[in-house]
Amino acid sequence: MHNLEIYTHSVNSELRFHIVDWLKGSSTWQTERSTPSKEVQENSKRQNVRLVHNKGVSYFEDCLKLGDMLLQDERRALYKYLLDVNSDLYSSQAVSLVNLGNLTRRIANGEACFSIKNGIVSYSARRLNSNEMIYDIREIKISRLYFLNVRRLQKYFAQCDVDIIQNFPISSQIPHEESGYGIDVNPYYSLAYYSNGKNLLAGLIKKIRTNDKEILTRLRTL
DSSP, X not given: OOXXXXXXOOEEOOOOSOBOOOTTOOOOOOOOOSSHHHHHHHHHHHHHHHHTSOTTSOHHHHHHHHGGGOOHHXXXXXXXXXXXXXXHHHHHHHHHHHHHXXXXXXXXXXXXXXXXXXXXXXXXXXXTTOOEEEEEEEEEEOOSOHHHHHHHHHHHHHHHHHHHHHHSOOOOXXXXXXXXXXXXXXXXXXXXXHHTTSOHHHHHHHHHHOOOHHHHHHHHOO
């Protein structure tokens, strides 16, 4: 089981970021179960939730509503899907972030605020229409190489989108527990995620063997 980090601190703050709304539509995010018994309970909830979904709703729309009920495999596949379909969008937003030093956009039912300081990009998040901001959730280091920065930030944006979808799903009849801000400590673009923070060679082998084709096919089906 991968490590899960919970953020419970939040501070009222007036946002003063350059706002760039993401008009691509809602996107993103995920959490992990702490014990097998809880996982069984969550799976049971998932089965009940699936019964009330409309047949015309796509699997991607389901993910936007499920939030913290998304399973590990679903979150990882969602990351890959977003990285693929939003490649151009992430690229243009990466350029904006590097040039302006900050960027704010809306994803699902949340808002992410990105900033750069001393070569480190970090993001803070809040629920839409809320003044409670959760600060410095995830960081990534950038360099002076343009192409390398764009590719790094593309992956970083996709991961952050999954984080926010997980914690701030769009409104629906699905009940969600208020238990802080949960993220996977190791992002999906790192070998540390696949190795669970241990042997990176073993992580590389696991990454190569990991197959999310079935879930990705469902995400790409309208």
